Amino acid sequence: MTAGAVDAVVLAAGEGTRMRSSRPKPLHLLCGRAMLLHILDALAELPLGRVVVVVGHGAERITKKLTEQGPPRLAIDFVEQAVQRGTGDAALVALTAFATDDVDDDVDLVVVPGDTPLLSAATLQALVTAHRGSGAAATLLTAELPDPTGYGRVVRGRDGRVSYIVEEADASDEERGITEVATSIYCFRRNVLAPALRRVSPENAQGEYYLTDVVHVLHDAGYPVGTVTVADPGEVIGVNDRAQLALAEAALRARLNDRWLRAGVTMVDPARTYIDTGVELGADVTLFPGTILQGRTVVGEGAEIGPDVRLVDCVVGPHAVVTYTVGRDAEIGEGAIVGPYAELPPGSQVSPGAITGAFYTPEAGGDT
Numbered sequence: 001m002t003a004g005a006v007d008a009v010v011l012a013a014g015e016g017t018r019m020r021s022s023r024p025k026p027l028h029l030l031c032g033r034a035m036l037l038h039i040l041d042a043l044a045e046l047p048l049g050r051v052v053v054v055v056g057h058g059a060e061r062i063t064k065k066l067t068e069q070g071p072p073r074l075a076i077d078f079v080e081q082a083v084q085r086g087t088g089d090a091a092l093v094a095l096t097a098f099a100t101d102d103v104d105d106d107v108d109l110v111v112v113p114g115d116t117p118l119l120s121a122a123t124l125q126a127l128v129t130a131h132r133g134s135g136a137a138a139t140l141l142t143a144e145l146p147d148p149t150g151y152g153r154v155v156r157g158r159d160g161r162v163s164y165i166v167e168e169a170d171a172s173d174e175e176r177g178i179t180e181v182a183t184s185i186y187c188f189r190r191n192v193l194a195p196a197l198r199r200v201s202p203e204n205a206q207g208e209y210y211l212t213d214v215v216h217v218l219h220d221a222g223y224p225v226g227t228v229t230v231a232d233p234g235e236v237i238g239v240n241d242r243a244q245l246a247l248a249e250a251a252l253r254a255r256l257n258d259r260w261l262r263a264g265v266t267m268v269d270p271a272r273t274y275i276d277t278g279v280e281l282g283a284d285v286t287l288f289p290g291t292i293l294q295g296r297t298v299v300g301e302g303a304e305i306g307p308d309v310r311l312v313d314c315v316v317g318p319h320a321v322v323t324y325t326v327g328r329d330a331e332i333g334e335g336a337i338v339g340p341y342a343e344l345p346p347g348s349q350v351s352p353g354a355i356t357g358a359f360y361t362p363e364a365g366g367d368t
Helices: 035-043 059-069 087-098 121-134 190-197 213-220 242-262
Strands: 006-012 051-055 076-080 108-113 138-144 153-156 162-166 180-189 225-229 273-275 291-294 309-312 325-328 342-344
Touching: 006 035, 006 087, 035 051, 035 059, 035 108, 035 121, 035 242, 051 059, 051 087, 059 076, 076 087, 087 108, 087 190, 087 213, 108 121, 108 190, 121 138, 121 180, 121 225, 138 213, 162 213, 162 225, 180 190, 190 213, 213 225, 242 273
Parallel strands: 006 051, 006 108, 051 076, 138 225, 273 291, 291 309, 309 325, 325 342
Antiparallel strands: 108 180, 138 180, 153 162, 153 180
């Protein structure tokens, strides 16, 4: 490993029981893409050497998904935490993937949880930059929350420096009153992390090895611990249940819609327009309320879609008009008019310039 390198660890071994689903939590979809892939997309924008993903529950499914759909720029390795004994243990398992690397004081390690899909590359880069500029052994990404319920609190000494992080279940009434919270996102000097993790004990309300306890260990050993406060606390909200998943979906959808609006797409009502991350839109496309574009749908320039249209993995030619229609794996030619109330089953093709008429339902593989 070259001097000055930065690696990353993603902790994605938890079972996610609050999701009440057979699907592993990191694979729940946000705007058509698995939650964990959104995190890897952000990491892919950093100049990283390696990324190690810690898997556990649903390990085979997660590994397969990331291998098939992960950002091609990332070199991803997987390690399994066979028994979930806390984030500290997961981080220690992750370090086994670096066992053959040279230990270098200049190698830093970004650690992120697998359930913060709104985290941006800019925030991660700010964390790394601040960490490397300060010479700290660890730098925490923190957030100021008016309601810190559920989060570990950042406790500082009289000198203003971080002393430790206390999880809410273990916090005193005074500590629960602290509004600066730990986001579970860190940048560590890698060669001090493993020794610190070995000094962490499971003597807490959950009986687990907390990664947050490393901060106390480093502080007591005399190492400097720094912080960076995230500008938008919404970026670091974790997804632990379906309600939080819906909130994250809405936030991510708003980001995507804003990007398309700025790229020259018209949305009559952005709040009622749903676009997956894999969708491609041409210039001067107009989307009316109730439009849902999913999968790898491609819409050519000048097309009008909606109201109340759902297209999955479809191709829409330039200047086509589609209203009150559902379609999957279908192709609509340039200038065609489809709907209202058309159904396009897989394999359907609507010829350029064709007009379908009301309630038109072509045969699969048919051409109009």
